[in-house]
Amino acid sequence: MQLSIENWLLERKSELKRTLAILIDPDKWSNDVYFFLKNGNKNHLPDIFLVGGSLLSTNQLEKTVKDLKSLGKPVVLFPGNSMQVTKEADAILFMSLISGRNPEFLIGQQVHAAHHVKESKLEAIPLGYVLIDTGVPTSVQYMSNTQPIPYNKEDIAISTVMAGELLGMRAFYLEGGSGASKTVSNTMIKGVKEKTDSLLFVGGGIRSKNEVVEKFEAGADIVVIGSAFEKNQSLLKELYEELNVTI
Ligand SMILES: CC(C)=CCC/C(C)=C/CC/C(C)=C/CC/C(C)=C/COP(=O)(O)OP(=O)(O)O
Numbered sequence: 248m249q250l251s252i253e254n255w256l257l258e259r260k261s262e263l264k265r266t267l268a269i270l271i272d273p274d275k276w277s278n279d280v281y282f283f284l285k286n287g288n289k290n291h292l293p294d295i296f297l298v299g300g301s302l303l304s305t306n307q308l309e310k311t312v313k314d315l316k317s318l319g320k321p322v323v324l325f326p327g328n329s330m331q332v333t334k335e336a337d338a339i340l341f342m343s344l345i346s347g348r349n350p351e352f353l354i355g356q357q358v359h360a361a362h363h364v365k366e367s368k369l370e371a372i373p374l375g376y377v378l379i380d381t382g383v384p385t386s387v388q389y390m391s392n393t394q395p396i397p398y399n400k401e402d403i404a405i406s407t408v409m410a411g412e413l414l415g416m417r418a419f420y421l422e423g424g425s426g427a428s429k430t431v432s433n434t435m436i437k438g439v440k441e442k443t444d445s446l447l448f449v450g451g452g453i454r455s456k457n458e459v460v461e462k463f464e465a466g467a468d469i470v471v472i473g474s475a476f477e478k479n480q481s482l483l484k485e486l487y488e489e490l491n492v493t494i
């Protein structure tokens with residue numbers, strides 16, 4: 248029987264395998280990037296693709312997901328709003344922005360999406376999204392109209408994740424937002440890790456192989472790279488060749 252995406256990620260976690268995710272913004276998806284991935288070395292593909300954006304201004308979500316699916320890797324929706332749902336994906340991070348206090352992103356968007364998600368039979372992974380202030384405002388902060396957790400307030404981040412877990416969330420996404428000027432601190436990742444066994448995604452501003460390794464060593468189960476891959480697709484090759492990140 249095929250494992251659900253969540254169980255597959257949990258199995259990798261229990262085997263201490265590091266999972267590298269590439270975030271694809273459908274607005275930036277192009278045939279060039281597609282053929283680069285399709286024709287390149289299959290060993291240099293990430294373990295999993297996330298697809299989403301805090302704002303989509305093109306109608307390319309379905310095409311992007313279908314193209315990515317053809318590469319043979321799991322494709323998981325990482326939706327910025329209720330419109331970013333398509334049954335073509337393998338799963339959806341069904342998330343609530345728990346670092347913020349905007350009801351629209353705590354529960355409003357989820358209510359809008361609920362029927363569509365159920366009917367699509369997508370696997371939904373209940374996830375707490377935790378935004379950290381890394382100094383420069385990000386799209387997600389602006390679009391969600393929420394205040395991120397202060398950079399050095401590990402205790403707030405830890406309590407937020409604990410509360411999410413008590414509410415039944417099974418995964419957390421700790422991040423500074425796309426293109427963050429600095430990454431979430433290793434101290435914060437370690438602190439959160441000590442208090443939860445749930446799946447931990449870490450992203451935002453991760454640009455180099457050293458940062459990828461650091462975040463895994465601090466406790467990330469899944470490290471997500473978006474902007475750096477958009478700028479330089481060969482980054483994947485470098486990461487796999489020099490770091491063996493998944494093994
Ligand atoms: C469960 C459903 C259907 C929706 C949940 C909606 C919520 C709560 C979203 C959380 C907040 C949010 C807007 C997250 C977006 C995360 C994301 C896909 C970021 C990608 O980066 P961008 O923010 O688009 O960055 P750029 O502007 O740099 O492209």
Ligand SMILES: O=P(O)(O)OC[C@@H](O)CO
Nearest residue numbers: 425426450451452473474
């Ligand atoms: O684009 P970057 O900075 O890599 O961030 C990826 C993801 O965590 C954004 O939500």
Ligand SMILES: [Mg+2]
Nearest residue numbers: 272299300301
């Ligand atoms: Mg985007």
